[in-house]
Amino acid sequence: MNTNVTSMMKKQSREWLLSRDVYCIFGLPFDVTNLYDAVHNVSLNIGGEKRYFFSTPNLNFVIAAQSDPEFFQSVVDSDLSVADGMPIIWVAKLLGIPLPERVAGSSLFDELSMRPAYKNKINVFFFGGQKGIAEQAHNKLNETSIGMKSCGFYDPGFVSVDEMSSTEIIQQLNRANPDFIVVALGAKKGQQWIQHNKHQLNAPVISHLGAVINFVAGNIERAPIVWQKFGLEWLWRIKQEPVLWKRYLSDGLEFSQLLVSKVIPLALYDRYLKRTGSFKNRLELSTSTELTAQVVSIGGCIHHQNMMMVKQQFSSLLDDSDSNIVIDCAGLTYFDAAFLGTLLLFQRYLNEQKKTLTLQAVPKRIIRIISLNNVLTRFTIVS
Secondary structure (H helix, E strand, C coil): CCHHHHHHHHHHHHHHHHHCCEEEECCEEEECCCHHHHHHHHHHHCCCCCCEEEECCCHHHHHHHHHCHHHHHHHHCCCEECCCCHHHHHHHHHCCCCCCCCCCHHHHHHHHHHCCCCCCCEEEEEEECCCCHHHHHHHHHHHHCCCEEEEEEECCCCCCCCHHHCHHHHHHHHHCCCCEEEEECCHHHHHHHHHHHCCCCCCCEEEECHHHHHHHHCCCCCCCHHHHHCCCHHHHHHHHCHHHHHHHHHHHHHHHHHHHHHHHHHHHHHHHHHCCHHHHCCCEEEEEECCCEEEEEEEEEECHHHHHHHHHHHHHHHHHCCCEEEEEEEEEEEECHHHHHHHHHHHHHHHHCCCCEEEECCCHHHHHHHHHCCCHHHCEEEC
C-alpha cells in the first residue's frame, strides 16, 4: 500500500478513535449522540472527501447481528452508529449507559430534508425499495423538500449483491454525483451492499435507511409522535404493512431471551462490582515491545471518566507501530461498556491496518463481563 495512503488511514483512525464517544450495547457499538448532533455530523460530511458510512441499528439489526458476523462487522465499520429503537434506549437506561435519545434514521433524513439549503441542496440518490417506490420517492422529494433534491434512483430488483454491484450500476450512481446515497434493500443485504461498494462510490455519505424510501414516496405513513415515544412504532408499522408481524414477533422473542440471559444479569453484576473495592482501583497503563507485538498492560479499573487515557494509549499504537497488539489484562479489575465499545473500534482500525488484537491473561470476572455483553466471540482471547 502507498505510504501516503497508509499514513492518512492511520491519521483518520486516530481521529475517529479519540473523538467518538461509544458504548457497547447488545454487543454493538453505539455513539452517544442526539438527533441534532447526528444531523450536524452528517451535514459536515456532505461534500467531504472521506466516505462517511452511518448505520441506524434498531432491534432487528441487534438481533441479526448476534448470529451474523458479517452483519455485525458492518455496524462496527460504520463511522456513526445511532440507536434507532426504543428498546435499545430502555436497555441503555437499565445498564446506566447515557444514550440521550432515540435517533431514528427517518427523523435524521427528515431534518436534513427540511433544512434550508445554505448554498446548494443535498443531492440524494435512492437505491432499492419495492418496484416503483424509488421513482415515487425521487419525484416526491423534488416536489416537497427544502434542503434536498433527488439526483436519481435505481431499483436493482431481487438479485444478488454481486449482480447489483456491477461496474455499470456503480458508474450510473457515480455519474449522478450524489452527496447522499439512501439504500433500501433489507437490512442485511443493504449493509452488505454498502460494505462491498463503499470504496468505489463517490458519494461522501451513504446509509441503509430502509423505511425512508417508503415514507418519502408516501405509500406508507410514519407513526404519530406519541406512538414513537412509547416505543409502539412497530405496532403502527404492522398496521401499515401486515406482512411484518412475523419479523416483529421473532425479534421480540429473541429480545426477551437476550434480556433474561444477558442484559439483566449484566445489570446486576455491574451493580455488584461497583460496590466492591475493584471499582476503586486506580487505572494503570504501560507498554512494552516483544518480538512480534506491542504489549499493553492494563491494571485497575476502566470507566467512562478515565477513557481518554486509554484512547490516547490506543491511538499512539495506531500511529507508531506496525506490530500486532496484545493487551495484558492480568491486573484489570473492572471495565464498563465505554471501554468495550472503544475496544471494538480499536480492533476495527487495527484490522484495517492488517494488524491483530489479542487479549491475554484475562481474569474470570472480566471474561464474565465480556460474555454478558455478548462479545466473547468477537475477540481473540488466550490464557
